[in-house]
Amino acid sequence: TQLLEQSPQFLSIQEGENLTVYCNSSSVFSSLQWYRQEPGEGPVLLVTVVTGGEVKKLKRLTFQFGDARKDSSLHITAAQPGDTGLYLCAGGKGTSYGKLTFGQGTILTVHP
Amino acid sequence: DAGITQSPRYKITETGRQVTLMCHQTWSHSYMFWYRQDLGHGLRLIYYSAAADITDKGEVPDGYVVSRSKTENFPLTLESATRSQTSVYFCASSRRTHANYGYTFGSGTRLTVV
Numbered sequence: 001t002q003l004l005e006q007s008p009q010f011l012s013i014q015e016g017e018n019l020t021v022y023c024n025s026s027s028v029f030s031s032l033q034w035y036r037q038e039p040g041e042g043p044v045l046l047v048t049v050v051t052g053g054e055v056k057k058l059k060r061l062t063f064q065f066g067d068a069r070k071d072s073s074l075h076i077t078a079a080q081p082g083d084t085g086l087y088l089c090a091g092g093k094g095t096s097y098g099k100l101t102f103g104q105g106t107i108l109t110v111h112p
Numbered sequence: 113d114a115g116i117t118q119s120p121r122y123k124i125t126e127t128g129r130q131v132t133l134m135c136h137q138t139w140s141h142s143y144m145f146w147y148r149q150d151l152g153h154g155l156r157l158i159y160y161s162a163a164a165d166i167t168d169k170g171e172v173p174d175g176y177v178v179s180r181s182k183t184e185n186f187p188l189t190l191e192s193a194t195r196s197q198t199s200v201y202f203c204a205s206s207r208r209t210h211a212n213y214g215y216t217f218g219s220g221t222r223l224t225v226v
Contacts, residue, residue: 033214035214035215040219040220041219041220042202042204042217042218042219042220043155043202043215043217044217045214045215045216048213048214088154088155090155090215099145099157099160099170100157100215102147102154102155102156103154104152104153104154105154
């Protein structure tokens with residue numbers, strides 16, 4: 001059972017455009033994490049959000065955790081080619097030995 | 113350099129052979145994980161370990177065996193490789209119990225079973 005649904009699966013945009021990636025679930029998570037993965041490498045943690053309604057900013061990236069802690073979004077402002085990659089959301093549930101459930105990912109391509 | 117190292121990076125093996133993928137971390141993180149990444153399925157948890165000599169199954173453990181005699185090493189063994197085990201395998205570690213702390217991933221092992 002896929003607990004975390006990401007949308008869209010693919011996103012192809014021009015440099016300078018804005019975009020939003022969504023991560024939705026019917027389950028409540030204690031935390032929601034976002035990772036970015038480049039070809040041939042492992043995912044790299046971008047951010048963790050833990051409080052319902054929380055908003056975190058990382059330069060041009062804005063992350064939000066839904067009020068009910070069932071969903072999250074990643075917004076990128078003025079995308080650049082260097083933002084190209086696979087974006088993964090992952091949900092954690094309390095002290096379950098740190099196990100995370102991952103979404104299927106969003107492949108973002110930013111064209112110069 | 114400190115970090116989490118996986119070896120080999122690439123491996124081709126034949127159906128029925130035993131294969132071991134290695135994972136080594138230098139942070140003394142308690143928690144370690146093995147995931148496989150496949151198109152359409154994302155990252156799926158195979159096995160995890162909370163400490164040396166403590167391991168447990170994840171979502172897709174069939175056909176795999178793990179051990180953790182030392183904190184820093186967490187090898188994954190495919191007892192008798194099948195073509196369905198062709199995948200990219202990632203090892204990860206985490207320093208805390210709570211799922212709020214993120215993972216650090218290795219660079220992965222791309223395994224092809226022919």
